[in-house]
Amino acid sequence: MDSALATLLATKLGERLLLPVRQRFDETEIRVSIAHATETLRILHDDPMLEFEMLIDLCGVDTGEEMQVVYHLSSSRSSDWLRLIVPGLERNAPRIASATSIWPGAEWMEREAYDMFGIIFEGNRDLRRIYMPDDYRSFPLRKDFYLADDASRSPAAGVRNMERAGTPQDATPATALRRTTGA
Amino acid sequence: MAINDPRPNENLPAVTPERSVRTPLIVPNTLYTTDDARAYGGIPLEEHPNLELARYAATGDGRVDDARWSGALAAIPTKADVVLDLIRANSLWPLLSGLACCAIEMMSTATPKNDIDRWGMFPFRASPRQADVLIVAGTLTTKMAEPLIRLWEQMPEPKWVVAMGDCTCSGGRYKRSYSVVQGIDRVMPVDVYIPGCPPRPEGLIYGMMKLQQLVKDRRGHWNERAIGPTAPEGI
Amino acid sequence: MPQQTRPSLDDPRISIPAGSEWYEPAPTPQTERQAEFLTLKDGEMFVNMGPQHPSTHGVLRVVIKIDGEKVVDLDPVLGYLHRGVEKLCENADYHQAICYTDPLEYVSSLFCEAAPVAAFEKLMEVDVPRRAQYIRVLTMELNRIASHTLFQGWMALDLGGLTPILWSFIERDEIVDMLAALTGQKLLYNYYRIGGVNGDLNHEFMSRLGTWMSRAAAQIDSNLGLINENELFVRRTRGLGVLDAKTALRMGVTGPNLRSTGVPYDLRRDRPYLVYPELEFDIPTRTEGDSLARYLVRIDEIKQSIRIIDQVLHEMPDGPVMAKLPRLIRPRPGRAFGAVEGPRGVYGTYAISDGTDQPFRMRIHDPSFVHLQLVGPLTRGNLIADTMAVMASLDPVMGGVDK
Numbered sequence: 001m002d003s004a005l006a007t008l009l010a011t012k013l014g015e016r017l018l019l020p021v022r023q024r025f026d027e028t029e030i031r032v033s034i035a036h037a038t039e040t041l042r043i044l045h046d047d048p049m050l051e052f053e054m055l056i057d058l059c060g061v062d063t064g065e066e067m068q069v070v071y072h073l074s075s076s077r078s079s080d081w082l083r084l085i086v087p088g089l090e091r092n093a094p095r096i097a098s099a100t101s102i103w104p105g106a107e108w109m110e111r112e113a114y115d116m117f118g119i120i121f122e123g124n125r126d127l128r129r130i131y132m133p134d135d136y137r138s139f140p141l142r143k144d145f146y147l148a149d150d151a152s153r154s155p156a157a158g159v160r161n162m163e164r165a166g167t168p169q170d171a172t173p174a175t176a177l178r179r180t181t182g183a
Numbered sequence: 184m185a186i187n188d189p190r191p192n193e194n195l196p197a198v199t200p201e202r203s204v205r206t207p208l209i210v211p212n213t214l215y216t217t218d219d220a221r222a223y224g225g226i227p228l229e230e231h232p233n234l235e236l237a238r239y240a241a242t243g244d245g246r247v248d249d250a251r252w253s254g255a256l257a258a259i260p261t262k263a264d265v266v267l268d269l270i271r272a273n274s275l276w277p278l279l280s281g282l283a284c285c286a287i288e289m290m291s292t293a294t295p296k297n298d299i300d301r302w303g304m305f306p307f308r309a310s311p312r313q314a315d316v317l318i319v320a321g322t323l324t325t326k327m328a329e330p331l332i333r334l335w336e337q338m339p340e341p342k343w344v345v346a347m348g349d350c351t352c353s354g355g356r357y358k359r360s361y362s363v364v365q366g367i368d369r370v371m372p373v374d375v376y377i378p379g380c381p382p383r384p385e386g387l388i389y390g391m392m393k394l395q396q397l398v399k400d401r402r403g404h405w406n407e408r409a410i411g412p413t414a415p416e417g418i
Numbered sequence: 419m420p421q422q423t424r425p426s427l428d429d430p431r432i433s434i435p436a437g438s439e440w441y442e443p444a445p446t447p448q449t450e451r452q453a454e455f456l457t458l459k460d461g462e463m464f465v466n467m468g469p470q471h472p473s474t475h476g477v478l479r480v481v482i483k484i485d486g487e488k489v490v491d492l493d494p495v496l497g498y499l500h501r502g503v504e505k506l507c508e509n510a511d512y513h514q515a516i517c518y519t520d521p522l523e524y525v526s527s528l529f530c531e532a533a534p535v536a537a538f539e540k541l542m543e544v545d546v547p548r549r550a551q552y553i554r555v556l557t558m559e560l561n562r563i564a565s566h567t568l569f570q571g572w573m574a575l576d577l578g579g580l581t582p583i584l585w586s587f588i589e590r591d592e593i594v595d596m597l598a599a600l601t602g603q604k605l606l607y608n609y610y611r612i613g614g615v616n617g618d619l620n621h622e623f624m625s626r627l628g629t630w631m632s633r634a635a636a637q638i639d640s641n642l643g644l645i646n647e648n649e650l651f652v653r654r655t656r657g658l659g660v661l662d663a664k665t666a667l668r669m670g671v672t673g674p675n676l677r678s679t680g681v682p683y684d685l686r687r688d689r690p691y692l693v694y695p696e697l698e699f700d701i702p703t704r705t706e707g708d709s710l711a712r713y714l715v716r717i718d719e720i721k722q723s724i725r726i727i728d729q730v731l732h733e734m735p736d737g738p739v740m741a742k743l744p745r746l747i748r749p750r751p752g753r754a755f756g757a758v759e760g761p762r763g764v765y766g767t768y769a770i771s772d773g774t775d776q777p778f779r780m781r782i783h784d785p786s787f788v789h790l791q792l793v794g795p796l797t798r799g800n801l802i803a804d805t806m807a808v809m810a811s812l813d814p815v816m817g818g819v820d821k
Binding site: 145 | 445448449450451452496497500502504505506508509540667668669670671672683688689752753754755757766768770779781783787790791820
């Protein structure tokens with residue numbers, strides 16, 4: 001936990017941060033809005049006291065109400081991972097500026113976020129599908145894309161419909177809980 | 184005749200100086216198929232006297248082993264049958280079609296510790312035209328299904344298909360995935376299923392030995408196998 | 419609209435969807451970069467190295483634009499092994515999610531388990547017992563050696579040498595049989611659990627490990643003599659695909675590919691995890707940045723891994739191998755990022771928990787995915803055969819690339 005980093009980020013980024021810097025174990029997390037995302041990344045990359053020159057990961061997150069883009073950065077000056085969350089992308093038209101102007105290697109990671117969520121990265125010169133075929137029409141990792149067999153229930157909730165042996169729906173608890181041995 | 188033919192081939196787009204290779208030169212498929220009217224001496228294939236294609240297509244004789252007796256005599260096993268089957272079974276050349284993790288175990292089967300060369304299967308051919316057996320090793324995704332079917336279609340008869348690993352048998356651990364074909368028997372006929380995730384090289388060898396036994400037992404009727412999942416109703 | 423099909427050319431009982439014809443018309447470009455790639459100048463043409471090819475990296479399709487024998491541009495097409503692991507993990511338990519991550523980088527699958535397990539342990543705020551940490555380091559280093567040995571064989575195979583791959587597989591089979599005696603599985607080990615490992619070391623594993631350690635270094639050196647000093651190999655890889663440190667950092671490169679350009683970034687040293695702070699080992703770094711440097715860095719790492727294993731075996735403490743955890747893993751809502759230094763680079767997992775027993779989002783960051791972007795820029799101006807040399811030296815594993 002690098003507390004010096006927290007104060008440094010607060011001073012450098014100031015009012016761009018939506019929430020105070022959060023730290024847990026060896027991760028530092030900050031949130032900025034969509035409008036400030038690119039300049040925040042540029043400050044993090046270029047500032048000689050921060051020097052976050054490595055982009056470790058870029059991914060999209062669908063929270064159900066909104067979408068987020070999450071960047072993980074690493075610097076040789078700090079022992080913490082830095083997580084930059086950009087919340088507030090609309091679920092039905094998510095757009096954000098691309099990070100490829102700072103890190104050209106983000107191109108494919110943004111392509112993957114587009115392919116899986118539909119997030120448009122403005123400035124990415126090659127924003128097309130990367131995993132799914134070119135004529136695929138859905139965005140698989142969205143929360144309203146359901147896998148087959150209605151697989152959104154937890155395994156802890158009980159036997160799923162496809163696998164349930166013929167127990168009648170209105171069985172009394174004593175019958176339903178009886179386990180057949182071996183058969 | 185076609186080599187010294189001075190007539191220009193009208194199937195190709197005209198190459199004019201201002202267009203010279205600025206647009207991709209796409210060679211349409213008709214050039215190298217029998218749609219080209221100048222192939223086979225100008226005679227359409229269906230009417231060609233030497234090839235008898237119409238008769239083969241109608242009777243199904245083209246897909247039966249010519250070296251064997253047909254009809255009622257097929258019941259009599261001969262020494263020629265045995266020799267042909269031995270030759271085919273002991274020299275099954277697989278096609279290099281390792282897709283995922285099972286490919287590593289397939290390569291491990293090919294390497295000295297579990298040497299599949301003992302059964303004559305070491306040459307993993309890169310070209311489907313030279314391969315006998317398609318060992319599908321690894322998860323088949325919907326994007327890869329089309330190339331894999333093309334590969335299988337390009338293999339000449341007699342050919343066999345081995346489904347190696349759980350993902351090819353039934354979709355395996357990716358049973359609910361949106362992009363995995365739930366078993367390759369949904370797209371091509373399979374002769375031997377080898378379950379496992381991944382199957383040990385010994386398991387693959389056992390499966391290939393079963394295939395050898397199949398080749399010898401079928402006595403030339405290599406295309407007589409069930410297509411599609413053969414699980415009974417209600418499963 | 420009913421899908422049109424045609425009967426298969428080989429078996430009329432099978433129907434193939436129409437449209438899978440033998441050639442593809444030139445695609446219409448959808449993006450700026452694709453338009454740039456698809457415009458041909460005088461004398462250029464496309465060659466398709468299709469998803470099935472003799473190179474053993476997996477199903478990767480590369481469309482190369484060539485001018486004679488020289489590569490002008492390159493467009494990798496991925497997705498032929500995309501299995502939807504991230505989506506499947508969202509619909510599975512935490513334990514099941516670890517099982518799904520095994521086949522991603524299948525040659526180094528213990529690293530693929532270590533990263534999500536580290537992230538989940540942060541979410542559950544559970545400490546791993548010391549003995550389990552040592553066992554994890556031991557098994558990870560063994561897996562690293564197996565992966566690098568395989569890399570060595572594949573690199574030689576892609577350049578045309580057929581012998582080293584056989585020798586590599588002998589080495590790798592020995593290590594993998596050792597790990598099979600420990601974990602029960604040969605390739606997809608499924609050994610790490612949240613809070614520890616699944617089962618302590620056993621006699622079979624220790625005896626095989628002892629036998630292997632006694633001749634590991636000598637055996638690897640003798641294997642190397644076949645390749646390192648081979649003039650063909652050296653002349654083909656020296657100066658090929660030179661990557662400089664600044665470009666590497668901007669492209670998001672990590673692992674041995676970054677260390678071969680001169681940046682000594684290794685998670686085991688810079689963000690130590692498990693018991694690495696207590697172990698003594700060097701980080702091999704080179705400055706040339708060409709394919710030969712990438713190859714030699716990995717060879718040196720094998721030697722360092724043997725050194726680590728030696729120390730681990732001497733210092734392994736007794737104790738439990740699994741922390742006490744409830745049977746149903748239900749962490750508090752939160753986010754965690756766990757990363758390990760895999761044989762290909764930083765392998766990371768970003769896990770979001772929403773308080774239920776299923777992860778809300780499990781993002782897997784695979785280093786090979788990022789490295790494949792380099793194949794185009796590094797091969798520009800070289801010959802077609804150098805494409806495979808460059809790709810082999812970057813060591814991608816398509817299972818991880820395609821998730």
